[in-house]
Amino acid sequence: MATTSLQFWKPGTQGPGSSLDRATESEEIIVHAPNLSALGIQAQRERLPIFKHREKLLYCIEEYGVVIVVGETGCGKTTQLPQYLYEAGWAPPGSVIACTQPRRVAATSVASRVANEVGTILGDEVGYIIRFEDVSDKDKTRICYMTDGMLFRETMIDPLLSRYSVVMIDEAHERSIYTDLLLGILKKIRRKRPALRIIVSSATLDAQGLLDYFNSNTALSNNIPPLEQKPEAVIVSLEGRMFPVEIAYLDEPTSDYVRQAVKTIWATHLQQKAPGDILVFLTGREEIERCLSELSELLPDLPKGYPQLHPLPLHAGLSTDEQLMVFEPTPRDVRKVVISTNIAEASVTIEGIKYVIDCGFVKIRTYNPSSALSSLTTVPVSRASATQRAGRAGRTAPGICYRLYTASTAQSLPPSTSPEITRTDLATPILQLKALGVDDLMKFEWVTGPPAESVLRALEHLVAAGMIGADGRLTPSGEKVAECPVEVSIARMLFSSRDYKCGEEVLTISAMVAVQDVFIIPEGAPGALAELERRKFTAEEGPLNDTQDHLTLLNAYNAFVRYGRSSSWCKNHALSFRAMSRAVSIRAQLKKYMVRFGLPFDSCQGDSKRLRQCLASGYWRNGARWVMDGSYRSVRDDKVFHVHPNSVMFNRKPKSGWVVFHEIEETKKTHMRIITEIEPDW
């Protein structure tokens, strides 16, 4: 197979930012800067598309409570808008402009860029706050970038967010759970503190929905003064900066989009003479590896005179080193092909991409409240996602996006991905809302209401766990657990560690289960090596050598610390250095909460029975018993569960016949992850 002819229908140019309108270079540049490098920065700032809208934005923020800013990524809103506000005097001493991001890297990298533009050291006038890292100054910081989760947490300490004059919720179209919770809280705060200004920044599609949300007034009660006649919220549209991206569809649907992706990569490489790298969106690791292997079979057939093709995988399971390879600049005679999961849709930006190939699917986690199980399923992408994926081709020059589905399929795609709050376990969010004084969940103004069944299921869980009393209010232990940055079952485990005298070990286990992907699966030899290494921790490391996943995690952690937290040690034992280091941070943070709640740090001194009893007390809802065919039945409703192949319990019969597990994941089968054997009479 040498060349493949592609039958693509091209309906003409469309896609993000088809207008190529950028700020003209002839505009007068006003410079207040004292030196040349600052002059360069100032000129750059004024060339951004958002600069033309500066006065309009400032006027709207002065006049309206809520400004919904719509613009493509790259138009400068994240970096410029907080600076405009700062320059216009919105952050006098004692008040701060907050800008929230759904991801940690975004908060840190944007803060550092803005600090540079402002001409200040990061952490002085411009800072950031993410979990484990507060690079801000209580007195000096005027612009603060932060993760939305951190600002939500701050509302638990300061319910009116009184130190902020303006809160900008960035990337609101992603509808992360904390974005939704924050929008609800902010709408409430605005009633009590009208001086607060809110900016919601979003990509196009749902701007009208957000406008209606803020302009509706359903929860108005008698003791709150009526709002002014003028609408609460207004939309400001910014022009995009992105280059046009031509969209091409398949004429006929494909039954195997991985193979179609390989064909399309090959044809693009041979037919498109213009240099530029290729980015392919697939749904998961397995597909990426198949795509890579099928592509490598074609490589020897590359005709003479063509540039080389350099394929690279990109997904979250890779080590940092492997991930960094996709950013290496391409030599002149090589074309890079990055074959990626959804991580490249928003989290990771690779420069130099000119061609995007989109399989049209994504893996999404969905919580089913009636079964209390969450499952990972492959579903068609939304139109918003497809637009975002296509936009990855137009960051530095005009590009092309090949969609591996038909134009009519494209029209039937849902407009946007359902908000996270509609497909997640609400136990923790509801506990936190209760801690914020939202007692009546039906009156809380959700941007999108979660399914009633999810709310009921979460309330039932919280009542059973003793976090909420019969009156619907938080119990004293509920108030404490609401503060803890862990799930309800883990918090219970930490609290009962006092009775079982194993605080030290439970603390470590709590940190380790909070980190995913501790054990690395090496490229090529799926599972085998990792399993070998994992078994070392179960059998050879440490005194607690039962075959239990929780104890294996404990042993791995202790060994990591004992061998000096070294990254090369991790590499040799198929452990993720990133994950292990994160566990160290989480453990330190949880330790502070234990100190605050007066929980002792006893060690069980190798008495694994006490430790396992303590685990059982936390995972009291997650029990299962072994049955003859090697599967398990859940204690709660007799469902069929299987042991996850990553578990050290995989294909071993528990002596007692009973286990508790950390979580259930439903993919092709229903798997219990992180398992510990218990005695039935516990």
Next chain:
DNA sequence: GAGCACTGC
């Protein structure tokens, strides 16, 4: 006898 979208506190 066989598997791992992505975030966040």
